[in-house]
Amino acid sequence: MTTSDDTRLAMQGTIEALTSGGGSEPVVVNLGPQHPSTHGVFRLKVTLDGEIVQDAEMRIGYLHRSMEKLAEERTYTQNIPFTDRIDYLAAMSNNLAYCLAAEELLGIEVPARAQAIRVMFAELQRVASHAMANGTFINDCGAWHTPLFHMFRDRERVLDMFEMTCGARLTTNYMRIGGVAFDLPDELLPTLERFLDDMPENIANYEALLLENEILHARARGVGVISPEMAINSSLSGPVLRATGVPWDLRKASPYCGYEQYEFDVPVGERGDCFDRFLVRMAEVKQSLHILRQVVDALPEGPYLADVPLHARPEPGEAYARVESPRGELGFYLVSDGGPAPYRFHCRPPSLINLSALKEMSLGGTLADAIVTLGSIDIVVGEIDR
Amino acid sequence: MSDFGFHLAFWSLAAMTIGGASMIMVSRNLIHAVVWLVLSMLGVAGLYLTLSADFIAVVQVLIYVGAISVLMLFAIMLTPRAERDNSSSLKTAGPAGVVVIMVMIATFWVAIDTDWGSVREVALTDQARLIGESLIKHYILPFEIGAVLLTAALVGAIALAREDDEDAAVHAASLQAELDGLEFDPVDVVDPPIPAEPESEARS
Amino acid sequence: MMEIAGLSGILGAWYDFRDLNNLQRLITEWIADWGPDWLASIVTGLLGALGILGVIGPTLLVLIWVERKVIARFQQRYGPNRVGPKGLLQPVADAVKLILKEQLAPRAADKLIFFLPPVLIFIPGILIWGVLPFGPRMSVADLNVGVLFLLAVSGTAVLVIFMAGWSSNNKYALLGAMRAVAMSISYEVPMVLALLTLVVFSGTMSINGIVEWQQQEDVIFILLFPLTALVFFFAASAELNRTPADISEAESEIVAGYHTEYSGMRFGLFYAVELGNTLVVSGFIATFFLGGWWLWGLDEWVPSWIILLAKTGAVYFLLIWTRGTLPRLRVDQLMSLCWKALVPATLLFVVVAFVERTLLISEGWDTTIALPIMAVINIGLSLGAIMLFARVARPADLRRPARIRMAGAEIGGLRAARSVAARSEEPQFQVGGD
Amino acid sequence: MTTRYDAEAAAALVNDAISGAACVDGGDLYLDSTCLVDAVRVLRDGGDSDLVFLCNLTAVDYERHFEVVYHLQSLDLNHILTVKARLHDHEDPALPSLTGLFHGAHLQEREVYDLFGIRFEGHPNLQRMFLWDGFPGYPLRKDFLQMPGDVRAGLPGFPHEREENAWPVPGSVPQRPYHPNDPAPPSDVAAVEGEEAS
């Protein structure tokens, strides 16, 4: 048998092609940084075999603003506006977490009324943030903005209340070390009452539209599944963790701001897929409304801000305080060297760490599944990059 | 239809058909060649219309433009590393040209020289119904055979184009063996011989 | 005396708007009086084409407004309301903007094939209007193979989409084009089968013939073949790239699919053709399944094309509605839906149509009695088929309901998760499942 | 309520398994960086420590040394422990990676590497995360401005504003990072003549 060089080369090529996966060539597709579904400047490099995801690698940093460095040059109070801009969809939660850490460092007692107001705004923020998360998630499933705009309506009312209270809608800068910046305006409580009265009907509408939607089930059930063991090992938190069935909620596990006074429940999912994450968020909104009702019914009187010096100089030491933000465990780690500015300012970003398992969740699914999975994790790029 | 309109239609469609076909000859890009083929097919469909064969014309568009060309494009897309070039091979172009010119002369001569007999003035009407009826009545057996042929082609094409991972592995190993000049036994690839102590190896 | 009669005859026909053909016939006869006969046929053809273009163009502009406004209402917004009264001039402003925009072409694009598609896509988009009957004799070309023509012309659009996607040299575009081709090849099958049902039952391939059959038998096809109508509606919306089947330009996945790289008016052309196709497909659905220009005798009093337009509008509204409410299916789900559910369902009704047609023709059953009975049987069969497929073709994932439980006092990690899951009482809510 | 896991008890637990691996200083548990992985594994898998959840991983630059701080949490027992490791090599600090124990450490270790320059040995994909490859220095170090790389405080202006970094042709636009076809990071620019890309 004689084979010419030409044939030999061709055979060599064939062997390469056959051993590298049946001769089909993987395609690398960049989702982002400018892409309708990445919710910001976030880049996901997906390697596709046909439509099947073989590899997913994320590239981030397009929104990096070096907040942790900047914060080392500013006083504790001056840093509060930075926290707004870390997770700009849940500014109140970020304010709160930072203030808790600073208070722990300074050893400040927060008045009861301020605590209740903080809970009120943290829960309102959760309603607003989950509305956005669920709306964009349905959008990623391919709906043409209808559920998103309906949910935006609720978020809009929450933002109106923020504006009423502190003059800002998105970057609120409302919490202060030792309390909150302003007392509640007179018209807030009636507005909130009306909001609480209207929401059950709205939620019933969304549930009627979405929960039994066969297409949504087909798109989100069994997609982006992660086991509870893997979720814990990957440090996932928030609705992503609870959807796997792990009942871990810092409001219950490590209550802050007097959450132990309020009666609420922690919804958990069963399979840890995208649909469970969506359902958990829907159920959490209801629980938040329940908490809000209790806060409104028993709002204590008294000062709204403790007596804190403007340029507080805490003792040298460190503090790690965390809250259950809409996206998960949001922690602030502060180190003080006794100066007016934090020596080290670190934010534990739930959005970033929840992405740890993105690759594992999306491997083997289709490109469309990867998009839905990304949408169900509910990331905020400002928080990922900081 | 009037003479002028008919002339206009015939000559422009003829130009389209022949032009498209010639561009296939010239074009060096295979995908361009398929696009020119589509143009040529559309021209032929138009010519069918001038021959009052509306059913055939529509079927031509449906099959050639809607299906065959798309199939070809798909096949081109699925063979990425093959050259997309549509050039003629120099070795065969010369003899082919001679043969083709001879065929052309012969067919021209036959076409012009033969007496084709009396010419029908008015075209058949309602051809779809007539074709359908004769397919069912006179040509029922070929019709059925055609159906079987299409099914067979379908199954055959799928069977040919399919190759699972195991086949690929066997194939790669056979080629490697051929290159190395060894004897090849596909069973070794499908069921690899078990190593002596796999468990202990995995632990260490 | 003769002249006056001729004039009034012409006039009488001319102002009878029930049949717009009268006007055209008038012009044709007038040209035939003095000009060569080829001129008349060319002018007639041009007139038809101009008529279609003249109607489609403004209609599209209005439709853009209607669609945006209706979708906005679904979404509790106002929709366009700034340019012109009620925002009516918004589409004009959009069109002007698109025309003035820069037209970019990627450096690595295949130039010739990249430039052609926006133009070529217009050809099937316009040709398809030619066989839509607006009235008893009112279609530009009343082909006796009209149904086949419809399928052939709509099939060619795939090629253009493929050219657009391939030549852009963009992976999103290529993915979109591949999806579009795979999908439209698949969805042509249930579409053909659905039309075959009608052709078999009415015994004609002429589209006008199908409408006339419905008129003659006093029945509309959606009553006789409801499942076929549903399948045709879904397959058509898949061919049109509208949600829930808009995977070839799925915004959240592949940006804009095959026309990602087209900017300015080139994109505008794609967009316009897509809208026009949506309208014409609504027209065909109205024609095939809702009786077209005919409405139980009303067409004697109201111009038939107005009846058709009303029905078209209704179907179009339905298309907007589905687009406004439904999420999108995945590629493989759409494919399996097509081959596992839609094709068998339409195939079933092709057979049913054969049987019933044979009963009507060969056995000579009385249509006034037989058709209502058949309608009832077919509706029952459709419901049965839908229920059967819902059970058989449903993925196993969806059989189990999704459950949300309340953790209650159990807060913690894996151990708590197990004890929550093991709790025997009902979950807080559960959705889906059989 | 989350309790603090007693550092002394944790130190005893670790020292039982690996002698001398842990010590307590100022109420915090310090682990020896050479046997960090094994020590954390003891804490993770130990029955009554059960610290299965890596809450937070960060580092602090104390000028003379680095401290890498781990917050480990037990979900079921609901206690938290702060674990620290000191790195005395300030020029080229390195620490074993915890990615083998906690999948969630991947991104956090990359972040610390990116901003502090602490190498985590054994990390499968230790690249810069927020900053681009070749960024001079590690910005969260206290001596960032003294590091080689000529970084100055304040806004330096965009690269194309500096003459030596002018783009090849006036009026050229960066094409790379935004184009979906390119798997590579930003590197080249497209030249533009009028409105035609050339």
Add this chain to the structure above:
Amino acid sequence: MIIGLEHYLILGAILFCIGFFIALSKKNAIGVLIGVELMLNAVNLTLVAFSRFSTTEIALSTQVFVVFIIAVAAAEVAVGLALALVVYRNRQTISVDRTTLLKG
């Protein structure tokens, strides 16, 4: 001049020859297939022309024949392209010059 049968026959002949040349000379297997398709179309054109102009009963039979040819052509393309795909997979090329070995 009246356009009659001969015009169509000559047109068909030209088309056939072009297709023949393409089929003979192209290196690429899909190119060859395109040539074959052109030849089949030329034959179809001729048959339809006969059908239009003939007065005998073959007028209808030729059209039926064309329908069969189109069906067979579709089958042929499907199988031909599948073959091209297999050849490509095995040899990494679909050039007919280089796939002369009738094996594997």
